[in-house]
Amino acid sequence: MGVLLGLEGEATDAEVVRAVLAGDVERYAVLVRRYRDRYARYASRMLGSRDVAEDAVQDALVRAFDRLADCREPDKFAGWLFLILRNRCFAERRRRQRLERPLDSTDEMFAAPDRPDGAYEQVERAHALERALQHLTPEQREVFVLKHMEGLAYEEIAGVTGATVASLKMRMHRAYDRLRELMKEHL
Amino acid sequence: MRTIGLAATLLLGATLAGELAAQQPRLDRRVSPEVQRAVQVIAADAAARGLPVDPLVQKAIEGAAKGVPNDRVIAAVRALAGRLGESMAAVREAGVAAPGGDVVEGGADALNAGFSGRQVSDLVRVSRPPHDAALTLRVAATLAALGVPTKQALQLVQGTIGSDRSASDLLGLPGQVQAGVARGATPAQAAAGLARAAGGTPPGRLPDWVPPGQQKPKNPHKP
């Protein structure tokens, strides 16, 4: 199976990475299109705002370009990009901490029309969970987002974050308790 | 979204065979065959665990150049490999999935200088742009090498990062401690003075974001 020239949807990540490294800067757009929305949900939940998430994803994509020569395994570009984004999200949290600038309201991020039965309590509860997530520590929020929104198993989360499964479960269980407390009126 | 299998493989750096092959000619000329054989085994194991191999080879060459008996050279290389492994674990515990060789080496230097694995993790956690984790670890290790007690070195580094100093401010800390010592202070006193000036946070307490109007969470430094 060869590369179908001109049909960029067919090229693998590795092929595009190599092309960009060889000088074809414009091909990078293929990767940008492929991944711009893929981690948007993770970034939005981690940062509590779609606008801030968009900045983070944009920065991560630019940084991935700048450091493309460091991507040791071009066919693992997706995972490598995710790590760059993850670091960026954590950095953004710390930056906001320092500036004491609270995160934007999560209202604009919530997609109400998706709720098929439109039950008011459900909508409110989802809203409350979004807000409550922002009051967790970044590590707690991440394990919750990765497990319950991105659907990863603990072993997979361990692979990304470098934490042990045991410590991830401990974090998660504390998060469950904290969320219960924060959301008690909505449950 | 299934990225994790991909990300996990990033933990391995350059290919195993490539790294080891590159070391061969450097060792040939400089160390005895016995040391060379032992180092190759230790290095192969280290590389398989994703640890940097370069410092191990360097240490063997150093031992040979210093005329150290073979068994002591091998022991030192083995000990260094152990520290690199411990450092890797500490850096991963701090949330870095795929640390670069320089971060792992920096952690090993810090361990050699007397920091605990936990303190290495703390140093990695507080590192944030523009402060590379490798740089933070190296500065901390250098402070300890100047005689600053590890707890204070940690405090000083955290305080400097926490108050938003530049990377060159962090790098300049050892020089400032030396200047303090030249004026007659002990390393500990010099470091304490700098920490006060930097507005240091107590060791072990990492900054945690408290939302406005909320109480502090019960366990501020728990994952």
Added chain:
Amino acid sequence: MTTGYHPLVKRLLDGELSLAELPPELRAEGEEALRLVGAADRAPVALSPALEERVMATVRGHAASLGHAASPGHRAWRWLNTPRDVELRLRVRPWTVWAGALAAAAALALLLGRPAPEPVPGAQARGGTRDSVLVRFVLYAPGAHRVAVAGTFNQWDRAAAPLVPAGTSGVWTTTLALPVGQHQYAFVVDGARWVADPGAPAVNDGFGRRNSIVAVTAPGAHL
């Protein structure tokens, strides 16, 4: 004050148990917990369509600033990026150091027994950082007949970098071009006695002696 969830309920949330497997008295709590977790909004988030163009515009700018449309390149953003190939450390690149140092660099090259390097235009312009910095080593050793400095930057070769007496005061000195990064070293007096630099931070070398540390950053050296 809300109590936490029962451990079995937490395992339910983790997906290790089903609701039916919970004891009856915990069912209600389990259902409540599932409502909590079920509230997570898994809807995909779409970012603005303009993001792609913003990224590409930035990226084109970065490629252009490197002077040509070729690879994204190795913008040196890491302070302590030590070269993996140790042989590189011996290669002096005078065109990245200020003009006055050219003579010293040539002298060093002679000492090392290599021809003085020719400046290569273009290749080093990429990245734009200084690869090496001149560092002066000084040791007060009256009564010594030979003094050299050996370290990670020259493979611990005690013949590679001799010091010369500065007058008759007993002070020995030399200046080396060292690459950016952290280096360990020690002085060798009369070919056999390894002495750490009294003015520098010291670490255990693993052989019962101490090595000194010098951290080289652009533009100056730090101890």
